[in-house]
Amino acid sequence: MKRMLILFGAMTFLSACTVVDLDADGKPILPKDPNAKPGYTDQTPQQIAEESWQSRVMETANGHALxxxxxxxxSQTVKAGTSESVFVRASGIVTAFDTSNAREHKLTVTINGKSVNINIGPVLRSNGIRDAAGFRFEEFTNQVQYAQLTRALNRHAVKQLPKVDESWVNKPVQALMAVTMQRGNVDDVVAVELKPGTP
Known part of the structure; x- marks a missing residue:
């Protein structure tokens, strides 16, 4: 009788166990934790840029732009020898449209009496959007993926911008930008959003 009870108990225990599939290496394939925070290890940089553009870039920019x-x-508080990127919203008058570098066009905009060169692509060479949006290295698999995200975000930003040409010169513009600052100095400005508007 005792043996039958033990056998019955063992069968009950086994029936309660969940059978787990194994991968090609014989390791168990565990289901994703529904409470786990989203990670980027299984996404391409382009997928990350597209899927997080609204939530991490635009919402951050619209909610925290200076x-x-x-x-x-x-910028006066930035530690010497380092840089910091922030989102900035400003209006001004376009004074120049520079296409001398075929891959790196710039708009020169007078903001608060100062000439500011805003990079508008088609190629952007800046970590400004990534850093201002608060992406952190520890969220990614390695340095390569983190660097690739910069390029993916920059490409996505350029796609969102309107077509800019000489007709913008001498007109008012409203700009949302990722600005990289050093101590008391603007190092780099990248357009996130451009709209014709009143300064």
């Missing part, structure tokens, strides 16, 4: 004057004040 004015140009506030950005200049904040």
């Amino acid at each position: 004015s140009w004057a506030d950005m200049e004040t904040k």
Whole structure:
């Protein structure tokens, strides 16, 4: 009788166990934890850029963009020898459209009496969008994926911009930008959003 009870108990225990599939190496394939935080290890940089553009870039930019004057004040607090990127929203007058470099076009905009060169692509060479949006290295598999995300975000940003040409010169513009600052100095400005508007 005792043996039958033990056997019955063992069968009950086994029936309660979940059979787990194995991968090609014989390791168990575990289902994803529904409570786990989203990760980027199984996504391409392009997928990350597209899927997180609204939530991580635009919402952050629209919710935390500084004015140009506030950005200049904040730049005074940047630690010497380092840089920091922030989103900035400002209006101004376009004074030049520079296409001398076929791959790196720039708009020169007068903002608060200063000439500011805004990079608009088609190629952007800046970590500004990635860093201002708060992406952190530890969220990614390695340095390569982190660097590739920069390029993917920059390409995605360029796709969102309107077609810019000489007709923009001498017209007002509203700009949302990723600005990379050094101590008391603007190092790099990248367009995130451009709209004709009133300065």
